[in-house]
Amino acid sequence: MTERLSTVPADRLEDVRRNYLEITERIARAAESSGRKPEDIVFLAATKTVEPEIINYAVSLGLRHIGENKVQELLSKYEYYDLEHCDLQFIGHLQTNKVRQIVGRVSMIQSVDSLKLANEISKQSIKNGITTDVLIEVNIGGEENKSGVNPDKVEELVAQTALLSNIRVRGLMTVPPICEKKPELCKFFEKMYHLFIDISDKTLDNVSMDFLSMGMSDDFEEAILSGANMIRVGSRLFGARIYR
Secondary structure, three states: OOOOOOOOOHHHHHHHHHHHHHHHHHHHHHHHHOOOOHHHOEEEEEOOOOOHHHHHHHHHHOOOEEEEOOHHHHHHHHHHOOOOOOEEEEOOOOOHHHHHHHEOOEOEEEEEOOHHHHHHHHHHHHHHOOOEEEEEEEOOOOOOOOOOEOHHHHHHHHHHHHOOOOEEEEEEEEOOOOOOOHHHHHHHHHHHHHHHHHHHOOOOOOEEEEEEEOOOOOOHHHHHHOOOOEEEEOHHHHOOOOOO
């Protein structure tokens, strides 16, 4: 980690501290309501457009997982992350021609949605002499404008990816459709959970269905209650994003 002189206002840091405590409390309540322990839920912070100083401050509070959406932003911030105390994952749409730039820099790629992408991750992992953990991204709502494999093709992609060298399937990820009402949203979460369980029961080689990554700032409690054990929270922790 390269040190940088922080110019972050104290009130911004206080907002992050307060938000972090509130989120962890809400995670704990949702976990307990779903019959699990708070430590069973992975709290990953989505750090798109967030300055490294702010990210590292959240890490100092106890945050242990961060995720970037864009390759270029990840690379520009990479030397500043406090990776001694947190792990870095990639959670956005990934083009095959950019895989080589992040393999070896991230602990997991959450957005594998095609065999072509999985093949490239395998190829670059072999070159680097490492094994890369991945999640298969599912387009649970079948939306044309979203990435992710269709639900009826998930098991096939999981099985095909598991056959590749130096890549390991660790679970599923999704971004559900925007829903006006919570019950409608929960139907998509529940559908994902059943898909997750169905594939888990197959006991496929080189597949350990450890993570169901779903739920973000506005719906992470519903996701946990529906079976998620990893959530990706950004604006609820860091405040409204400032795009640049």
